[in-house]
Amino acid sequence: MTETERTEDLAQLLARLKDTYGVSDSEIARRIGVSPATVNAWVHRRRGTSARGVKEENLRALAAAFPKFTEDEVFAAAGRQSPGPLSPDSEQRILELYRSMTSEQQQLIEAQMRAVSDLNRTGR
Structure with a gap:
């Protein structure tokens, strides 16, 4: 995915999520x-909102906890x-297959x- 294909960043998605679910x-x-x-840092883009900054398990948990937003x-x-x-x-x-390989x-x-x-995490 390229930057031009992305329609909203994580802060924008969180704002929409907060409106949709009425949560803080x-x-x-x-x-x-x-x-x-x-979460506040993500919302205000202070840290951790880059592709590297947010852990995969946190993104999965967000989608699981708020199912109106897909993974x-x-x-x-x-x-x-x-x-x-x-x-x-x-x-x-x-x-x-892995077990059949040499060290x-x-x-x-x-x-x-x-x-x-890493390529998936960085988007490069």
């Missing part, structure tokens, strides 16, 4: 398990793509996965 920063924080100061919508507002689903079958197949191959795959994950 403190209530959002309570529901997703972060401090009110953290895709929340992640997009943070400038990131939402992670795809991982079925138990997929996880098992990946684990079996060096496992390290290489981990490095590649980390690079792809």
